[in-house]
Amino acid sequence: MVSDQQRGTATRRRGAALEDAILKAAAEELRTVGYTGMTMDRVAQRAATNKNAIYRRWPSRPALGIAAYRHLADAQLHIPDTGTLRGDALALLRAANTTWSSPQGAVLRDLLAAAADEPDLLTLLREQAGGSSTDAAWLTLLERAAARGEAASSAVHPRVASVPMMLLRGEYAVRGLPEVPDEVLTEIVEEILLPLVRGRAIKP
Structure with a gap:
């Protein structure tokens, strides 16, 4: 009471x-x-x-549930600043990887499981997939890289920023593990993100 x-x-x-x-x-x-x-x-x-x-x-209730999760995630989000895009990207991916197996990750998994039986919740989850504070963090990393001369300004793009987390989520789905091996995180950064960022500077 x-x-x-x-x-x-x-x-x-x-x-x-x-x-x-x-x-x-x-x-x-x-x-x-x-x-x-x-x-x-x-x-x-x-x-x-x-x-x-x-x-x-x-x-x-679905709207409140999604808002509460985002409130929880935003409060714990830290944007690394190691001085290089590689270092920043690895740090952010490692933090996300750790979060997935944490109580915060358990909340997200619970929401995803509930969405299978609740269409409104599933719709909200899909709508919230973009425009989150995590997406903004990745854009910040790309902006810093461009300011340092590591990347062209054309690389500061939402589609580029979304790639690392999309690949990480794909690893969770395929492997079914609570945590992705660190060597996979390194591959995502070194074999996919960095070449993608560098390639944005090439004009057709």
């Missing part, structure tokens, strides 16, 4: 503060009971607010 003190706190929260509290509560629900166990009632209770406040921002 929500205490009188919590109700008083909830009434004082507005805007971004309330939204952040709801997302944190939903992310904690995803970690503890999974997407199938997460309900608007449970999130409202954990966030010390009411369901109307949630529905005004996220019209459905």
Whole structure:
């Protein structure tokens, strides 16, 4: 039950503060009971607010689930800066690889499993596949490489930025393992990403 003190706190929260509290509560629900166990009632209770406040921002449980996962992922994302594109790309891939076998990765796997029986959730997952903070991180790596003279400005492209993570996800799907061998990550960077980036400088 929500205490009188919590109700008083909830009434004082507005805007971004309330939204952040709801997302944190939903992310904690995803970690503890999974997407199938997460309900608007449970999130409202954990966030010390009411369901109307949630529905005004996220019209459905799938929408809240995806938003909560992205909130969790964004909070833990770190953009490496090793001084080279190779070093940055390997560091970001290794971090993503570690995340897949972490509690955060377990949340994503849970969402993917639930999407098989919930079309709305599957649609949202597909829509969120692009434009994420991870995509932005890869674009940042390419922008830095271009600024250092390692890459042409034409290499700073969303399609180029999406390649490493698409290949990593493919490895998960094909191998069925919670973690991809480090030599495969190195191959993705050295045999695919770097030649692709260098090739963008070649004019037809």
